Amino acid sequence: MIEVNRQGEVWVFAEAEDGKLSDVPLELMSKGKSLAEKLSVPLAAVLPGKGVRPLADKLVAHGADKVYLVEDDKLSHYQTSGYAKVVCGLISEHKPQVVMYGATPIGRDLAPSVASAMKCGLTADCTDLQIGDHTEPVSKTEHKNLLFQIRPAFGGNIIATIVNYDRWPQMATVREGVMPMTEPDESRKGEIIDCTAKLDGLTLPLEIIESHRREKAVNLKAARIIVAGGAGVGSRENFKLIWDLAGCLGAEVGGSRAAVDLGYVNSDHQVGQTGTTVRPALYIACGISGAVQHRAGMAESAKIIAINTDADAPIFGVAHYGIVGDLNEVLPKMIKAVRTGAKG
Amino acid sequence: MGYNCVVCVKQVPDTKRITGEAMTEEGTVNRAALPAVFNPEDLYALEQALAVRDAHGGTVTLLTMGLPAASEVLRDGLYRGADRAILVTDRRAAASDTLATSYILSCAVKKLDPDIVFCGRQAIDGDTAQVGPQLAEKLDMTQITYLEELISLEDKTIRIRRNVGNGYEVVQAELPVLVTVMETANEPRPPAAKKMMKFKKAFSPAEVAGKAEHLLEGDYENYTAELKAAEVDKYCGKLQGKGLLIEQWNLDDIEADLTWCGMKGSPTKVHKIQSVVLTGGQHKQIEPTDEGVATLVAELIEEHTIG
Numbered sequence A: 001m002i003e004v005n006r007q008g009e010v011w012v013f014a015e016a017e018d019g020k021l022s023d024v025p026l027e028l029m030s031k032g033k034s035l036a037e038k039l040s041v042p043l044a045a046v047l048p049g050k051g052v053r054p055l056a057d058k059l060v061a062h063g064a065d066k067v068y069l070v071e072d073d074k075l076s077h078y079q080t081s082g083y084a085k086v087v088c089g090l091i092s093e094h095k096p097q098v099v100m101y102g103a104t105p106i107g108r109d110l111a112p113s114v115a116s117a118m119k120c121g122l123t124a125d126c127t128d129l130q131i132g133d134h135t136e137p138v139s140k141t142e143h144k145n146l147l148f149q150i151r152p153a154f155g156g157n158i159i160a161t162i163v164n165y166d167r168w169p170q171m172a173t174v175r176e177g178v179m180p181m182t183e184p185d186e187s188r189k190g191e192i193i194d195c196t197a198k199l200d201g202l203t204l205p206l207e208i209i210e211s212h213r214r215e216k217a218v219n220l221k222a223a224r225i226i227v228a229g230g231a232g233v234g235s236r237e238n239f240k241l242i243w244d245l246a247g248c249l250g251a252e253v254g255g256s257r258a259a260v261d262l263g264y265v266n267s268d269h270q271v272g273q274t275g276t277t278v279r280p281a282l283y284i285a286c287g288i289s290g291a292v293q294h295r296a297g298m299a300e301s302a303k304i305i306a307i308n309t310d311a312d313a314p315i316f317g318v319a320h321y322g323i324v325g326d327l328n329e330v331l332p333k334m335i336k337a338v339r340t341g342a343k344g
Numbered sequence B: 001m002g003y004n005c006v007v008c009v010k011q012v013p014d015t016k017r018i019t020g021e022a023m024t025e026e027g028t029v030n031r032a033a034l035p036a037v038f039n040p041e042d043l044y045a046l047e048q049a050l051a052v053r054d055a056h057g058g059t060v061t062l063l064t065m066g067l068p069a070a071s072e073v074l075r076d077g078l079y080r081g082a083d084r085a086i087l088v089t090d091r092r093a094a095a096s097d098t099l100a101t102s103y104i105l106s107c108a109v110k111k112l113d114p115d116i117v118f119c120g121r122q123a124i125d126g127d128t129a130q131v132g133p134q135l136a137e138k139l140d141m142t143q144i145t146y147l148e149e150l151i152s153l154e155d156k157t158i159r160i161r162r163n164v165g166n167g168y169e170v171v172q173a174e175l176p177v178l179v180t181v182m183e184t185a186n187e188p189r190p191p192a193a194k195k196m197m198k199f200k201k202a203f204s205p206a207e208v209a210g211k212a213e214h215l216l217e218g219d220y221e222n223y224t225a226e227l228k229a230a231e232v233d234k235y236c237g238k239l240q241g242k243g244l245l246i247e248q249w250n251l252d253d254i255e256a257d258l259t260w261c262g263m264k265g266s267p268t269k270v271h272k273i274q275s276v277v278l279t280g281g282q283h284k285q286i287e288p289t290d291e292g293v294a295t296l297v298a299e300l301i302e303e304h305t306i307g
């Protein structure tokens, strides 16, 4: 743990794989920038890896004032121990006040290990971060400008705001897709700081025998329009209706977990808590009841149309337009209207 | 050779069945109104440990930290085939966050000196997935998250396929290791009828004390505190003789440093809790007719949402 350090920087762990930055650190840069501005401190990215130097400029373009670059052979492939050691070393040396990680499989593997070693707090899967003041309930001691770590808990039934006022840094993992990524500014200037990994004595405990990663078949996060189907679509064959509407709208296809579990659509298309979080201009939910885990991934869409036979389905609670009806009748009508509308 | 396996399990409120009644007026969750269940993902951790024991020999020890009522998940684990069950319970552990919890568990695990520690990937009440990795760090054990398949275990070498979200990785490490197990790893075996018959009479000392009037004979109500304690001890001794005692440890038993336990040991504090309110009924109702749908589509084209 480090002492409370009001001059401490705001940090983002820059997760990279196969020489490519993941989306989350870039999403976190825009959030990090606004937090750092509020606190009047620099925003920095921590970039461990092997051959990752070219990525530093991209982090600067996305808002980093500094990049702590740590190049080492032992960091060529992610492993908890080496990465945790590097991050802990940098935290002890530079004493940041905030450290953010993507709530990705890597971020959720690394951040708790760092938190344990540093004996500091960590809040998982945040959906928002803000700066605010906290008063201790008993002693009435006030703590100004803390990181409010906001996250759903209890299966999404409550939203908790967590703070950490004595054992710093304040750390959080943040769900992918919930913070909008801003456009990079290639003209931005930042400082790139070469750091040594100090891993000489460390034998990596894992031997990586095989590694298979693939790009997702669909990029839902970038979609402007998403047509999503749920269990109510009824069959994989009938899911063609969803594909057809998406086709004529130039949209991507999404699905609820039930639709994925039933085999109607591939899991890459899943929207929600355990799928992708999306915020398109338009989300059309067809035969989706709107369970809290599904809403968690799409409620921030600019416009939501819900089509459901059940007028009481919770999906209508987040919808802007509600159509109570059978999707088998409504979707063909919609496809027709789009086709004629687009022509005229 | 056999392996000494420890499985960390948690009793959780069944968050899948949260209804309005389970929320208090202040918007907090009334845990008491929810059924308490075996954390679903921990069942996969238990199954993985049982599979290791069945294939290679050794023992499976269940470990939980919680209220005396958490003995219920230990019994459930015994029904499914665990060899030993330990409840860590102590008032001073209340309000522990993940860091304090992992510290307390680490003190208990150290006493057991396992070859492999199995944890569920995450619990359904907090969904943090933090305790496993934090426990690994505290024990200085090799951490392998997201186990999807235990490929092989030979002598001191374990080979595992782990799910890394956008694919998988096969890794090899030397024991001891801590693994967190995914729900795709296996199909948990159900409780066995015979074991249920036997272990439904297994209790922890805290439970014996709590249910003393039912379990013990005599005019228990009028006993002095000392006499009560002695009776409870005696009964627990009998349970132990029959292999029916759920072992119970407090923070002193596991030599935990109180600085790192409970509220004091927890750096994260709750600032505010809000219940999720659905903003219902604010949407525009569209008729499921040709005309209704066409008007909606025209509106969306007009404002350039589509087209």
Ligand SMILES: Cc1cc2nc3c(=O)[nH]c(=O)nc-3n(C[C@H](O)[C@H](O)[C@H](O)COP(=O)(O)OP(=O)(O)OC[C@H]3O[C@@H](n4cnc5c(N)ncnc54)[C@H](O)[C@@H]3O)c2cc1C
Residues within 6 Å of the ligand: A229, A230, A231, A232, A233, A255, A256, A257, A258, A259, A270, A271, A272, A273, A274, A275, A276, A286, A287, A288, A289, A290, A291, A292, A293, A294, A297, A307, A308, A309, A310, A313, A325, A326, A327, A328, B016
């Ligand atoms: C830990 C956890 C994580 C989860 N993560 C996710 C996640 O990431 N994403 C996700 O989506 N779910 C997730 N779930 C599952 C979630 O709780 C729901 O079970 C799931 O979203 C339900 O999918 P559905 O709405 O398609 O199915 P259902 O709830 O079965 O709803 C089907 C709907 O279709 C309607 N319908 C039926 N026929 C028609 C018709 N002809 N025309 C129009 N409407 C019709 C019905 O009225 C109903 O509302 C998660 C659950 C858990 C416990």
